Amino acid sequence: MSYLLGLRCRACGRRSALAPVHVCxxxxxxxxxxxxxxxxxxxxxxxxxxxxxxSMWRYRALLPVGDDTPIIDLGTGFTPLLRADNLGRAxxxxxxYVKNDAVNPTYSFKDRVVSVAVSAAxxxxxxxxxxxxxxxxxxxVAAHAAKANLPSYVFIPADLEPAKVINTAIYGTNLVxxxxxxxxxxxxxxxxADAFGWAFVNINLRPFYAEGSKTLAYxxxxxxxxRAPDHVVAPIAGGSVLTKIAKGFSEFRDLGFIPARALRVSxxxxxxxxxxxxxxxxxxxxxxxxxxNTIAKSLAIGNPADGDFALRxxxxxxxxxxxxxxxxxxxxxxxxxxxxxxxxxxxxxxxxACARKxxxxxxxxxxxxxxxxxxxxxxxxPDVVTSLLAPARExxxxxxxxxxxxxxxxx
Amino acid sequence: xxxxTDVIVRIPSPLRPLTGGQGEVSGKPGTLRALIDDLERxxxxxxxxxxxxxxxxxxxxxxxxxxEDIRFLEGLDTALEPGTxxxxxxxxxxx
Numbered sequence: 388m389s390y391l392l393g394l395r396c397r398a399c400g401r402r403s404a405l406a407p408v409h410v411c412x413x414x415x416x417x418x419x420x421x422x423x424x425x426x427x428x429x430x431x432x433x434x435x436x437x438x439x440x441x442s443m444w445r446y447r448a449l450l451p452v453g454d455d456t457p458i459i460d461l462g463t464g465f466t467p468l469l470r471a472d473n474l475g476r477a478x479x480x481x482x483x484y485v486k487n488d489a490v491n492p493t494y495s496f497k498d499r500v501v502s503v504a505v506s507a508a509x510x511x512x513x514x515x516x517x518x519x520x521x522x523x524x525x526x527x528v529a530a531h532a533a534k535a536n537l538p539s540y541v542f543i544p545a546d547l548e549p550a551k552v553i554n555t556a557i558y559g560t561n562l563v564x565x566x567x568x569x570x571x572x573x574x575x576x577x578x579x580a581d582a583f584g585w586a587f588v589n590i591n592l593r594p595f596y597a598e599g600s601k602t603l604a605y606x607x608x609x610x611x612x613x614r615a616p617d618h619v620v621a622p623i624a625g626g627s628v629l630t631k632i633a634k635g636f637s638e639f640r641d642l643g644f645i646p647a648r649a650l651r652v653s654x655x656x657x658x659x660x661x662x663x664x665x666x667x668x669x670x671x672x673x674x675x676x677x678x679x680n681t682i683a684k685s686l687a688i689g690n691p692a693d694g695d696f697a698l699r700x701x702x703x704x705x706x707x708x709x710x711x712x713x714x715x716x717x718x719x720x721x722x723x724x725x726x727x728x729x730x731x732x733x734x735x736x737x738x739x740a741c742a743r744k745x746x747x748x749x750x751x752x753x754x755x756x757x758x759x760x761x762x763x764x765x766x767x768x769p770d771v772v773t774s775l776l777a778p779a780r781e782x783x784x785x786x787x788x789x790x791x792x793x794x795x796x797x798x
Numbered sequence: 799x800x801x802x803t804d805v806i807v808r809i810p811s812p813l814r815p816l817t818g819g820q821g822e823v824s825g826k827p828g829t830l831r832a833l834i835d836d837l838e839r840x841x842x843x844x845x846x847x848x849x850x851x852x853x854x855x856x857x858x859x860x861x862x863x864x865x866e867d868i869r870f871l872e873g874l875d876t877a878l879e880p881g882t883x884x885x886x887x888x889x890x891x892x893x
Contacts, residue, residue: 398858410812410888415847416858417890567865574862577887581811581821590890673857676869690860690867692889 388430389453394594395421397696407511407586409593417692418594420451428642433613436605441465443499443602449638450503450602451595456510459535461492463502464602468610468758473726474739478746482756484616485723486607489731493530493554494764495523495685496628500599504588505531507595513586517541519576520589521569521624521685522551523763528588529560540585542572548684550767568679570690589625597693600628604635607758608645615640617755618651618706620742622734622762623663624686626674626693629654632760633700653706653750654697655741657681657716657733663694667701667708674698682713682771683733685763707750711740717771719743723761730765738762805833805878808885816841825884830861831874833884848886858889 394403398416409418431448439445443464452458467487475483488496501524508516517540518528525541532539541555545564556562565572580587588596608615615636621629633652639645656664659681666674674694679687691697701708711719716733719740724730731739738759745751765772782788804824809817817823823840825833831853838845848859854874855861861868862885868876878884 409890410810410858412812414858415810415812415856415888417888570867571865573890574860574865574885574887577810577890578808578885593890676867678870690889692858695857 388448389456390423390427390430390448391451391453392421392423394418407508407513407591409591420594420598422449424638424642431642433609433644436609443502443599443606446602446605449605451598452503452506453510456506458502459505459509459531460502461498461530461534463491463498465606466490468607469727469729471727471759474723477722477726478743480746480751480753480755480757482754484607484611484756484758485727485729486603486758486760487729488603488760488762489729489735489764493523493526494767495527495732496600496603496760496762497523497527498531499602500524500596501527501531501588503599504586504592504596505535505537507592508537508586508588509535511586514538515540515583515585517576517579517585517587518589519569519573519587521687522547522555522767523685524589525555525560525562526551526558529555529558532560533558542576542579544569544572544684548768548770550769554767568689569684569687570676570679573688573690597627597631600631601635601638603628603760604632605639608636608639611756614645615648615650616758617649618653618751618757619760620653620655620738620745620751620757621760622686622738623654623656623694623697623708624688624691624734626663626691626695626697628760628762630693630696630700633704650704651706651751651755652700652704653741653745654701654708655738656708656710657683657686657737658710658712659683660687660689661710662689662691663697663701664708664710666694666698681716682768683716683737684768685732685734686737707745707748709741709744711737711744715740717775720765720772721775724765729761731761732763732765732768733771734763735761735765803827803880805880805882805884807833807837808883808887810887812888813844813847813886816844816847825878827878827880827882829874830863830868830876830878830884833878834874860887860889861885862887
């Protein structure tokens, strides 16, 4: 049963029909989708979610697809929510959980938003899917397009990490490497979308695409036993994930699926690209663009279109925002791996490093139940840690050699 | 065809109804502010789609001059030389 009503401008409120369009015809503001929440409240029960597939699609009623939309799903979501006591001790927090989206089909949370977008693209009869990407989206689009038997074009900055390039090219996409920053790639893709009429998942399909991130919140709520956490920390690139996580929890609360309780939403950015955190810390009303320069390339969006929405969400919830230097990011990756056995990409390092700062400053209270959102797998960004890892003990294949190395002598 | 003395302006699809469907139009060199007024004279209604009542650019419009965001330049006071490419785009970002 689809509860989708149509599109609605997030700036001026003007309503329009469902279409692969992301811009309000009146005010050029961003479009969002609108649901019939009253009908959902009447027709959907928590048991319906529990009885659904063990993937993000158990929450289909709250996702922007129709009854007959073909769902392109590689088995995304319902990822582990792990109690992280070792990490908690290191951060000085008593109740820390990690939502580990590093384990999705293409190893990042992007599979959630792409599964929705590619399904919607099929519904609209789009013949080609495309995206502008800092890396994770490219892999997900390429993989889902393969599954949907659609040609795809993915546009990436030319200096993207090699692992991400391989993780994208393998699916047989058309990879376009652009000599520029992500922001330049993004701008180019807006022009290509206009000129070629392709379905860019994060441009003209954005209203549908973005909704997929709400499932991060829904799953967290269900996995915690149908309650929200007290505090969440999410990385900020374009600002969509943080905003949609908050929306997911508030929908569940408004629909009566979880008890009403205050939820603080905090954001994590890299110091080399922190337009939202800077705006928060300076008290600015709006986010101003910056030029990105950070090892956290997946967060290197200097001009986040959902930046103001993320800023407002953080402020209204009583959360905070922090930023992490390159050194702190790597330390965050190592801390998560060595305390909880989770290898996250640089964005995960950002989230952990910022959670540490938010805890140290008291913005996160030690008694709060905190969830950290880990959005991508460490194998996507191995180069940043390679030089820091302890070298293997290299020995001859003899017991004596091994005993000698254990005793501290050179074998 | 735009002369090399003109400024070339890319128009995003939502605004093409105002330009008779054209995705690219020409303008005169000068400031970006003056260009918008110039566009308004040729394509009435354009200015109010781009600017608030106080003349500032609307929140969800991005303008690029030779691929550079005007917020890194002089905003609406950015000077446009002959042959400059101006791109008007709705704000959007992803990852």
